[in-house]
Amino acid sequence: MMEFINFYLIPGLALGSVYALGAIGISMIFGILRFAHFAHGDVMTLGAYGTLTAVWVSGLHPLIALPVGMAFAVLAVLAVDKVFYKPLRDLPTIYTVIASFGVALIFRSLVQLIWGSSNEVFIRGVQKPIVLFDLIRVSVLHLESIAIIVLAAIALHFFLSRTKTGRSMRAVSDNPELARVAGLDTEKVVRATWIIGASLAAIAGVLSGLDTNIHPNLGWNLILPMFAAAILGGIGKPMGALLGGMVIALIEELSSYPWITDEPLINPGYKTATAFFIMVVLLIFRPQGLLKGRLF
């Protein structure tokens, strides 16, 4: 039981935090801008590297230096939107998807040019876990991840239901024509989408980097489970994406637990395949996801 909690459940929740933060951005962008943003993983990578540079320069803890990484990611994304995505906005959205593919490559190659392609770490050395009640051993990082996602969930819910921009975003996501008729400022909504999406992605990148290490493919490797999470939650429903991220991460981690016999249920080499299988099942049976998002 303790092994279950310490080595499967809590890491699953912490991973869910990473997936959820990324998936929220993807779901929002998909819902409002109407395309699958393949560069989102690399936005995470940018956030991680931005924070890493801030840590190198200032010596602060990564979570304190986080706003630097967030700002870096946001600026990069706004620039890319202006130069690469905006000119294609009037075309069928598939062209923007192709462009986002290219942007992903551009981000990755810039990262490798500027920072090199070796693995970096935020904190050197082994971190001792915290022991609670003499039984539960959690790493500080996992606690931080879970705390962050809880805070993010509350903040997001607040933002979407109480603030004007949040409600405008939901309106544009649910029914763009009606939103335009009602006179909502779509450019502002688009900008808010990018800012929030990039900020959350940067946090996800830093958490992921703290968990393992920082390397140029950090975000690109996670893009599949994040897309699966966004679909699971329902496209255009950020809270759904959050839920989806937690579910996918838990299934991924718990799938290698020896449920029935002494062997892991699924070969750990195929862990990331579980997200893909979930996505396939969803696309066949329920593409609108749990919270009934937009179906294109």
Add this chain to the structure above:
Amino acid sequence: MDPVGLFFYLVAFLIFGGIYAILCLALNVQWGFGGLFNAGIAGFFAVGAYTSALLTAAPAQTHLGGYELPVPVGILAAAVTAGITGWAVAKICIRLKSDYLAMASIGIAEILRMIIVNEDWLTNGSLGITNIPRPFDGLVQGRAADIVFLAVVWAIVAIIYLICNRLYDSPWGRTLRAVRDNEDAARAVGKDVDAFRLQTFVIGSALMGVAGALSAHYFRFLSPEATEPLLITFLVWVMLMAGGSGNNKGAIVGALSVWAIWSMTEIFANRLPAELATRSSYIRMLLIGLLLQFVLQKYRSGLLPERSPGITFDEDKDKTHG
């Protein structure tokens, strides 16, 4: 640079140019004709490569297969397995927007890589499969074999080009383009849109498998590295966009031109000072990414834009009276 070396460099360049031309023609069927976004080209390439390799290689303890079947059998089998994989992927999300197909195709490419690496009883994992034969192995050896292989590759390119042209200028092709351009109208006329899309995807995937098989036979060795998504998937997309989607000649032209740019930059990068040279591959990636954006914004139809065959009226059928 001595002329012989230059000549064989050109041979190698054209062999790979031919393989990329096949990939571009295949993608053109999926994207140019059908409007389907396949982001997992590397996956179908890998399926084809491994199928042909396993069937034609010498027997070995380390992996399954090794039946030493003739190369044409291997290539045909590669087309079949890649086509079946394409069918499975498309069947899942053919009814949904292209973005979902993109995700599913990337997913399948990743899963296939995982299977290739993990299931080493089947594929010898990261160590790869060796002793993959070439066609006409017994007849020519050494460098002359490369020239023979070049001829084989471009013969296959020619066959595929003719097939694709026939597909384009046929009732099937016209319906497909109608589906691509105005799906609702096509459906209103009673065309089974999903079936056409599925067929397109399968045909394209099968051709990608052929390209993979040829690559395996060329190197006589196959490992998971050969299916690296960046080089295959992304480069093919840039090639097709730049060459002209919807146009078969454009697909070939795009393949050769972008491959030429890629190879030229490789030559130049090796001449740069040391610190820049190690980073040269990233500079190239960056340039190719920027090239794609430029083409998307300014030259979306590519070097050779699509040319629909004209409409011809049959004189006799026009007479409705008398």
